[in-house]
Amino acid sequence: MTTPSQTVGPYLAIGLPWEDGPTVVPEGTEGAVRIRGTVTDGEGNPVPDAMIETWQADPQGRFDHPDDPRGRVPGFRGFGRCPTKPDGSYEILTLLPGAIPGENGEMQAPHIDVSVFARGLLNRVVTRIYFPENTEANAADAVLNSVPEDRRGTLIAAKTDDGYRFDVRLQGGAETVFFDV
Amino acid sequence: MAAPTSNKLILPRYRRDPEGTHPPLDSPGYRSTALRHPKQPLVLLPQMLTEVTGPLLGPGRLGEFDNDLTRQHAEEPQGQRILVHGRLLDGDGRGIPNSLIEIWQANAGGRYRHIGDNWPAPLDPNFDGVGRTITDSEGRYEFITIKPGAYPWKNHDNAWRPAHIHFSVFGQAFTQRLVTQMYFPDDPLFFQDPIFNSIPDEKARQRMISRFDYSRTIDHWALAFEFDIVVRGREQSVFENEEEEDE
Numbered sequence: 001m002t003t004p005s006q007t008v009g010p011y012l013a014i015g016l017p018w019e020d021g022p023t024v025v026p027e028g029t030e031g032a033v034r035i036r037g038t039v040t041d042g043e044g045n046p047v048p049d050a051m052i053e054t055w056q057a058d059p060q061g062r063f064d065h066p067d068d069p070r071g072r073v074p075g076f077r078g079f080g081r082c083p084t085k086p087d088g089s090y091e092i093l094t095l096l097p098g099a100i101p102g103e104n105g106e107m108q109a110p111h112i113d114v115s116v117f118a119r120g121l122l123n124r125v126v127t128r129i130y131f132p133e134n135t136e137a138n139a140a141d142a143v144l145n146s147v148p149e150d151r152r153g154t155l156i157a158a159k160t161d162d163g164y165r166f167d168v169r170l171q172g173g174a175e176t177v178f179f180d181v
Numbered sequence: 182m183a184a185p186t187s188n189k190l191i192l193p194r195y196r197r198d199p200e201g202t203h204p205p206l207d208s209p210g211y212r213s214t215a216l217r218h219p220k221q222p223l224v225l226l227p228q229m230l231t232e233v234t235g236p237l238l239g240p241g242r243l244g245e246f247d248n249d250l251t252r253q254h255a256e257e258p259q260g261q262r263i264l265v266h267g268r269l270l271d272g273d274g275r276g277i278p279n280s281l282i283e284i285w286q287a288n289a290g291g292r293y294r295h296i297g298d299n300w301p302a303p304l305d306p307n308f309d310g311v312g313r314t315i316t317d318s319e320g321r322y323e324f325i326t327i328k329p330g331a332y333p334w335k336n337h338d339n340a341w342r343p344a345h346i347h348f349s350v351f352g353q354a355f356t357q358r359l360v361t362q363m364y365f366p367d368d369p370l371f372f373q374d375p376i377f378n379s380i381p382d383e384k385a386r387q388r389m390i391s392r393f394d395y396s397r398t399i400d401h402w403a404l405a406f407e408f409d410i411v412v413r414g415r416e417q418s419v420f421e422n423e424e425e426e427d428e
Contacts, residue, residue, distance in 0.1 A: 002198045002272060003388050003411045004380045006362040007211075008347065011295040015285025015311045016349060018242075042216035049297075055236060055355050065234035067354070069190050079236035100230050101190050113231045113355055120213030122204035122379050124358065126226070147224055170217050178219050179226035180197075181356050 005123040010049050012117065013083050017051075021081035024054065024094035031059070033163035035129065036091040039084050039116065042171030046088025050118035052168070054080040054092055054129075056111070061098030070101075096131065102142055109137035109144065116168055125178040129166050130156045151177050192233050194416040195356045196272060201382035210375030212336050228356055235355040238281040240315055248314035250286075250326040258308035260289025260327035264397055264405040265363070268320045269350055272414025276320020282410075283349040284312045284324060291330030291344075300333055325403065331370055343370040343377060350410055357412040364390045365406065 008016070025032050035054075039047040055078055057063055062073035080092040094112075102108040112129040130138055138144055144152055154176045157164035169176050206218035226232065246252045251262060265284075269277045287293045287310060290302035294309055308327060316322050329344045345362040352358065364377065368390075371377050380386040388411070397405035 001385065001388065001411060002202050002413055003359065003361050003409075004382075004385045005203045005359060006347075006376060006379075006389070007213075008349075008360050010297055011285065011293045012347075014293060014295050014309070015283055015347060042220075045216075047217065053358075055231065055234075057231065063230065063234040065237065065353075067193055067234055068230065069192065077236065079238065102229050103227060105189075108229065108231075111231065115355075115358060117360060118217060120211070120215075120217035122206060122208055122211065122214065122376070124360065125206070125219060128226075143226060151221070171220055175219055175221050177221070178223050180223035181226045181228070181232055 007119060007122050008051065008117045010119040012049065012051055016081065017083045018081060022090075022092050024077055024080040024092060027093065029093075029095070031095055032093050033096060034091055034093050035112075035157065035164045035166055036089065036160070037166040037168060038088040039090065039118070039168045039170065040088055044172070046084070046086070047118050047170065048084055048086045048088055050084040050088070050090075050116060052080075052082050052084070052090045052092070053115040053117070054094070055113045056094065056097040057100050059095050059098050061100040061110075099137055106140070106142060107137065109134050109141035111141075111143075114168075116170070118170075121170075125170070126181045127168065127176050127178050128155050129164075131164065132156050132159055147177050190230070192228070192230065193354070194228055195233065195354060195413040196416050198413065199382075202380070202385045204379035205381070208375065208379040211379055232356045233354050235351055235353060235357065237279070237353070238351065239279065242281060243313055243315060248312055248322075248324050250308065250310065250312050250324065252325075253309055254307040256307045258288065258305045258327050260305075260308075262325065262403040263328050264323060264325055264399060264403045265346065265391070265408060266321070266323040266394075266397060266405065267408040267410065269316045269322060269352070270320055270409055270411045271352070271357075272411060276316070277352055277412070278316055278318045278320055280316045280320070280353065281351055282314050282316065282322050284326075284346050286310045286326065286346040287329040287332055289327050289330050291332030302330070302332065328365070328404075336375060337373075340373065341370050343368040343374050348408075348410060350412065352412040359410070359412050361389060361410065363408045366390055366393055
């Protein structure tokens with residue numbers, strides 16, 4: 001029987017951050033994009049003691065993992081971790097994921113799975129980042145289509161000069177869509 | 182270019198946890214949840230490739246004394262030295278090998294080495310309260326550390342957190358990711374702690390309490406506590422029944 005989840009509490013910053021956590025790929029990697037955002041609470045205030053974790057396929061849509069039935073492709077960590085700053089902001093440097101197979105032979109639009117941990121969250125919350133330029137793939141994505149249409153926009157990052165912006169609103173107006181995984 | 186795909190991907194599936202295992206995100210007794218829990222219902226996410234894979238973070242993450250929190254400084258920290266050991270298991274009792282475990286905790290006086298913790302208990306110059314290790318081939322792990330102290334907080338009148346160690350584990354899949362807290366047996370502070378008591382299921386709550394383990398105490402050196410961490414088990418997928426069954 002599973003061990004229950006508990007909050008990371010206010011002091012995750014002593015135990016969890018890694019120096020290379022935010023850099024899924026090293027600075028200067030060709031094609032790397034920066035994903036930035038802010039985590040806010042139900043009053044719109046920044047959450048300064050949260051942590052974002054990301055998990056994604058590589059640009060070819062492959063994973064460095066033995067349970068990928070298409071075979072393991074080593075070399076891409078695929079994992080990012082960034083605690084929020086006092087202004088609630090986080091950033092990740094990564095490569096854009098490729099499209100990957102979904103259920104019933106359909107393709108999933110490129111996406112990044114995100115976990116959010118914080119004081120006041122007794123369990124992580126999970127969301128997904130999609131990318132605005134993949135208009136057709138997003139329109140056909142089964143997961144996006146399972147989300148009420150007026151809330152889908154919370155899952156789609158906004159283009160910026162050097163990458164994307166993806167804000168996480170834990171509660172309230174334009175609350176981010178969170179998944180039961 | 183996308184990788185070639187077949188129409189049938191055979192993926193492991195992970196059993197969702199029974200109702201009552203995890204705390205409701207909206208737990209009013211823990212005041213910090215008030216503005217931080219989603220109010221909209223969670224959307225069910227089918228477990229697909231991204232969810233059944235996960236980061237496999239290896240030994241490159243470890244320094245020499247990462248699993249011995251008493252040897253990270255010139256001198257020894259103050260407090261009761263303890264061995265904390267156990268296994269990282271899936272829901273079917275299988276050990277999860279080569280998997281990263283991270284811990285963080287307060288010192289013997291209940292003080293964290295964090296800028297936000299300024300209650301009047303002394304910091305220990307020889308204790309950071311941070312550890313990491315990788316499970317062995319059978320999913321076992323061990324830390325040497327100091328028993329953390331209880332500490333006050335502002336959640337309610339005369340609120341005290343029971344002594345605990347924060348544990349962060351990955352397992353083998355995104356869907357198994359878990360952060361929990363390990364508690365100590367017979368703590369008199371459980372009754373008033375809304376974080377411990379946020380778990381609806383009494384049996385599940387007990388699974389966060391370590392067991393005093395006299396058999397693993399180290400003579401003239403350390404007491405011992407055993408704490409197994411269990412993450413989700415795999416479902417038997419219909420595709421896995423292709424082998425001949427024994428008659």
